[in-house]
Amino acid sequence: MGNELILLSAFSAIVVSFLLLHHSDIARRSSSPADLLVWNGSIFTSDPSFPFPEAMAVRGGKILGLGSYSSLEEFIGSSTRKLNLYGKVVLPGLIDSHLHLIYGGLQMSRVDLSEARSVDEFVAKVKEAVKDKHEGDWILGGGWNNNLWGGDLPVASWIDAISPHNPVWLSRKDGHMGLANSLALRISGITASTEDPAGGTVVKDNQGDPTGLLIDGAMKFVLPVIPEVSLHERRVAFGKASEYALKKGITTVVDFGRFFPGASVDSIWQDFSDVYQWADSSGKMLPRVCIFFPMQTWSRLANLMLDKGKRISQKIYLGGVKAFADGSLGSNSALFHEPYIGEPHNFGLEVMDFDTLRNWTLHSDRFGLQVAIHAIGDKANDQVLDLYKMVEVENGMRDRRFRIEHAQHLTPGSPARFGQQRVIASVQPGHLLDDVDIAEMKLGISKSSTGSYLFQSLLSSGAQLAFGSDWPVSDIDPVGAISAAMFRVPSGRLAPWIPSERISLEDALKACTMSAAYASFLDGDLGSLSPGKLADFVVLSANSWEEFVETVSSTSVVATYISGVQAFP
Structure with a gap:
């Protein structure tokens, strides 16, 4: 896998001369100097047009230009800060595509x-x-x-x-x-x-x-x-969670709120108004946040987006709506075509009435809202894919980026359907490490070893993978997620779980950056270190790209930057 990226870097050298001129011209058209120059390291942009530049210039919170140090040197002014990486690896700001930020902070x-x-x-x-x-x-x-x-x-x-x-x-x-x-x-x-x-x-x-x-x-x-959590508690929880995310290299979170089956649908709206908007107006927002709301409230979100658009501010985006198709494997409520071992009458649960789910999805999509539905069991995933196909036929073709949250257990033909229907698989590699034993116990070794966490099959089908943590269900750990997806070796085991489903480092990085941004319609601003995009990036402990390739699982985050400004430590 390391050789693939080294070859990619070598190939890019063929077109570097042209690209240096192109990116330098962008900067040259402005008379203002750069605020920051990042150089002398391994900068991975996640932009296939220029994956490994030698240096990066930032101005006004955005990427100004990429190229060699000499090509950007003329944009260095007296106020330009220089960040000498001393060989360390830089990645685009990492995106957690599925977590529960304030709920995680409360749990702390x-x-x-x-x-x-x-x-x-x-x-x-x-x-x-x-x-x-x-x-x-x-x-x-x-x-x-x-x-x-x-x-x-x-x-x-x-x-x-x-x-x-x-x-x-x-x-x-x-x-x-x-x-x-x-x-x-x-x-x-x-x-x-x-x-x-x-x-x-x-x-x-x-x-x-x-x-x-x-x-x-x-x-x-x-x-x-249960007594309502106070406003003070929620704001404190938000601060703790935000700092923790930055420590892990996360610059953007996709928040699914304090919303679980049976929970109040109003909690995320309360958090949006009196935590997120308060933090934004008072300068306390740390990572960027993209918020998904309960599908029951689709009309409220449609009206808000009609009034405000998707981007509320520099750090707050409105995502879409979320619903549940089933429960979870650990609670024996994920919905499967076949019963759980030892429970011949238990196939799992349809957490939401399917007719209601269909109607809400139709209305949400008709008003232009992005739809994300939780599905873990193979039957639940098939039902949601069927639903998405029906909605597409009913409402017509457009760029809607339907999402399935988790997509953990699939029937043999389901990965191809994700690709054909352009459905995004919002997955959590950290769950893979936790689930192997219970999947084998509850589903059987044969079934679990052919249909669980099919990352490579999904990629081969043309589907987009977006990595998240589902924190606090699993820890926020994007570098750990990359390693889990690459190697698939749970603790206490010597061999990979379904080795054919391992993915490359490049694909795993993309799932935390470009594909994660695409999965929430954020790719115009985020996901790669490209001129004009927001200057969010992460510095890792690895002292060279080669070292990073060899030691992914032990690599840590040294610093996190948002809009070109160091946010952690």
Whole structure:
């Protein structure tokens, strides 16, 4: 893979003379000097017309020109800052195509169960959280993964004795299942007679009593009774999350809000108005953000975009609308054509009524909104592809860039359909490392080893891949995502999971940059270091391109720049 990029660099030398003149002419037409000159490193632009320039000039927050140091030297003025890279690698600002920014920031201050590897550790962490709370205060948090302690799902009785006066709600790491203690169940009105809602399950024991577990749509019973997060808490969470994203090299996030099955559809609108717009007007916006809103609110977004357009400011973009087709693999609610192993009657859940989903999608698309639908199981993905095809026929051809969020498990013919229908696969390589064991356990080795995380098949079909983290479900780690997609070796294993689905470094970089920008209609401003685009870039620890190729998995972010200004550290 390293040789491919080195050859690409060599090939580009054939046309460098022409390109140097072209990019220098852009700068020459202006009398103002550059604000910043970046040089003496390995600059990867993600722009196939000029992938490896020697230097880069920035002015007014945008890329002014690319070329050799000598070709840009005449644009150096007394106020021009020079950034000597000393050989280090520069990438375009990395884009996280799917996360939950403020929700992730809130989770940073709550009970963190992501490392709990036994029932005792689970209980101990909750007990520690209860210690500092007043009677009646809610204990919130989550991130638990029952597969870390053998697969047994938690029940309310684990924590009832240590939380008799505090209602508790702890979400599973995927956000599609949560545990309530008995007090929280009582406050929510959940009893043995409570029936499963559409698209959800109230888990009950053999006697018919609620265990405390609520799956997907059933979470709507408890979420509305949890006290609303204060404005101050949300703004603090936003600041923490933003700084964390910058530390990881993320300069743009695509935020899907605090919206999970059963959650309030108003939360992301509240965050947009009194967190994001407040931060923007007060100079506190750090990464750029592109926001997707619940599909139920499509008409509200259509009116806002008609009034404001897609770009609200230098750092806020309106994305589109999102809906759910199914749940998650970890919660046994992802929708499959065949049942889960050991559960012959469980094929997963249709989280949203399909007729409603179809009507909302038709209306959203008719008003020009970009549509993104969550689909994890193979049947859910097929249903969404069918839906997108129907909408395209109904509403006519245009550049709509339909997205499927996650696209984790596919039938053999589905990758080709992504390419034929030009549907973007918004995927999270970090989930790949977490899912191999549970996929084999719940789907079977044969099925999971042929239909899971088919990155190379999707690329070969002509589909666009956009990488994200789904934070806080998985950590924000774009360099780790690149490595996961290239090598596909989960912790504790020696061999790749489905080695034929590994992708090249170049394709993985593109999925974090140009394709990620394209996936949200941001490619006019972002995604590559090209003249006229915004000067967002990342400096890595690798001391040469060759070193980066050889040590991707251990490479870290040294500095993050937004609009040519250092934002981290």
